[in-house]
Amino acid sequence: MIIKDDLKYSNEHEWVKVTGNKAYIGITDYAQNALGDIVFVELPEVGTEISAGDAFGVVESVKAASDIYSPVSGTITKVNEELIDSPEIINEDPYGAWIIEIELTDPSELDELMDDKEYEDFCLKEG
Amino acid sequence: MKKTPLYEKHIELGGKIVEFAGWALPVQYKSIIEEHEKVRNSAGVFDVSHMGEILIDGTGAEEFLQHLITNDISTLKEGRVRYSPVCYPDGGTVDDVIVYKLSNQKYLVVVNAANTEKDYQWMLDNATADVSITNVSDNYALLAIQGPKAIEILKELTTYPLENMKPFSFADKVDVSGIEVLISRTGYTGEDGFEIYIAPEKSATLWDKLLQTGKEGTIIPAGLGARDTLRLEAALPLYGHELSKDITPIEAGLSRFVKFDKKDFIGKKVLLAQADSPNKRILVGFEMIDRGIPRNDYEVFSEDKKIGFVTSGGFSPTLKKNIGMALINSEYANMGNEIDIIIRNKACKAKIIKLPFYSRK
Numbered sequence: 001m002i003i004k005d006d007l008k009y010s011n012e013h014e015w016v017k018v019t020g021n022k023a024y025i026g027i028t029d030y031a032q033n034a035l036g037d038i039v040f041v042e043l044p045e046v047g048t049e050i051s052a053g054d055a056f057g058v059v060e061s062v063k064a065a066s067d068i069y070s071p072v073s074g075t076i077t078k079v080n081e082e083l084i085d086s087p088e089i090i091n092e093d094p095y096g097a098w099i100i101e102i103e104l105t106d107p108s109e110l111d112e113l114m115d116d117k118e119y120e121d122f123c124l125k126e127g
Numbered sequence: 128m129k130k131t132p133l134y135e136k137h138i139e140l141g142g143k144i145v146e147f148a149g150w151a152l153p154v155q156y157k158s159i160i161e162e163h164e165k166v167r168n169s170a171g172v173f174d175v176s177h178m179g180e181i182l183i184d185g186t187g188a189e190e191f192l193q194h195l196i197t198n199d200i201s202t203l204k205e206g207r208v209r210y211s212p213v214c215y216p217d218g219g220t221v222d223d224v225i226v227y228k229l230s231n232q233k234y235l236v237v238v239n240a241a242n243t244e245k246d247y248q249w250m251l252d253n254a255t256a257d258v259s260i261t262n263v264s265d266n267y268a269l270l271a272i273q274g275p276k277a278i279e280i281l282k283e284l285t286t287y288p289l290e291n292m293k294p295f296s297f298a299d300k301v302d303v304s305g306i307e308v309l310i311s312r313t314g315y316t317g318e319d320g321f322e323i324y325i326a327p328e329k330s331a332t333l334w335d336k337l338l339q340t341g342k343e344g345t346i347i348p349a350g351l352g353a354r355d356t357l358r359l360e361a362a363l364p365l366y367g368h369e370l371s372k373d374i375t376p377i378e379a380g381l382s383r384f385v386k387f388d389k390k391d392f393i394g395k396k397v398l399l400a401q402a403d404s405p406n407k408r409i410l411v412g413f414e415m416i417d418r419g420i421p422r423n424d425y426e427v428f429s430e431d432k433k434i435g436f437v438t439s440g441g442f443s444p445t446l447k448k449n450i451g452m453a454l455i456n457s458e459y460a461n462m463g464n465e466i467d468i469i470i471r472n473k474a475c476k477a478k479i480i481k482l483p484f485y486s487r488k
Contacts, residue, residue, distance in 0.1 A: 042419075042471075060420050061159075063154065
């Protein structure tokens, strides 16, 4: 399992990469592995405002559909349209295949998220 | 959860274990899509030891089964296999089963894992005096070797002339890799293939042997996930989805397995009336036009009217399309008709197409 040291992690297995007042959000290697082959991604609309904990999209594997939750609050500024035709890039490169970019309204929420060490322990406990 | 005799093998191979009908089974090893494609193009082996087996023995065996099931086994020869629904008096489905004719007075009925106890009880409830009914599920492990190369893999392990076996035939006491097994040319994937009934304690040896046969990667282990996508493409019904106590075989499009010209059988009256009725629910196949994956139980609409529900659906690895089966009012069931599948409260367009979605050349 790959965990990167420059990202923040949620307990719903999303990662957050912060650049200035914006952040990219995707799902972790652990999450893509648990889901299996991803065959569909439902993306939100650019401009949508979301709060931390809201579901903003859906990833579907061969077996099931799963909500994706935003670990932070803000306004969606970009969505990764490559995922429409190539959802499998989440399996191939989970940390490269970002899903949305969001403009943060409350950067202090980032402090609530896990760092790489904490997330690794968290995954081990999940089994 | 119950474990099959191959449980340790699944763990060794990195199988992702899930609960299915009370059993701990691998949903996949590496990838459902990879396993699916391997079965379509080469070969895969599935552990289906969870399936139930019930032995029907006695002078009244044929008569008992003729009354119990909807298909006709009076024409079934020894060494042959027949598929049949089993119904309640109201036409609802108890299970769908495979009947192996071992001899004139002896049949092996293979049932869905989740239904084994229920079916066994149903058989006892309907038993006649001259028949003995035994749940022999624990006597067998079951391996399904499926795919166009299944035959060449198995031919390396046996001298039995497999190429002469017709689909839906079987042979008992066949030596495969030094182990005595019952082998049938049957399966649940839409491909050529075989199923092997074997003593549980010997099954791991055969499993290993199968995976070592042929060139590297000719045959791989495949899990429940691929089993489901393969059977969906082939439009093979799955109990609890296309068939249930609330869905009759007539509605599920299985009329060819309901033989009204044989003597009385359980459910006959209701099924006959339904077969003759123009207004009923009927199972259709569809492919998505809009983006979205149809799943079991999603509602189906035509304009503002609810016309049915999805019984099975998903991404088809072979066709690279999102497909499904749905039980809908027959008046909307014409080929090419557009229907709406409600996916997360949104109506997504789909088109009714012919079943099966896939059939091998």
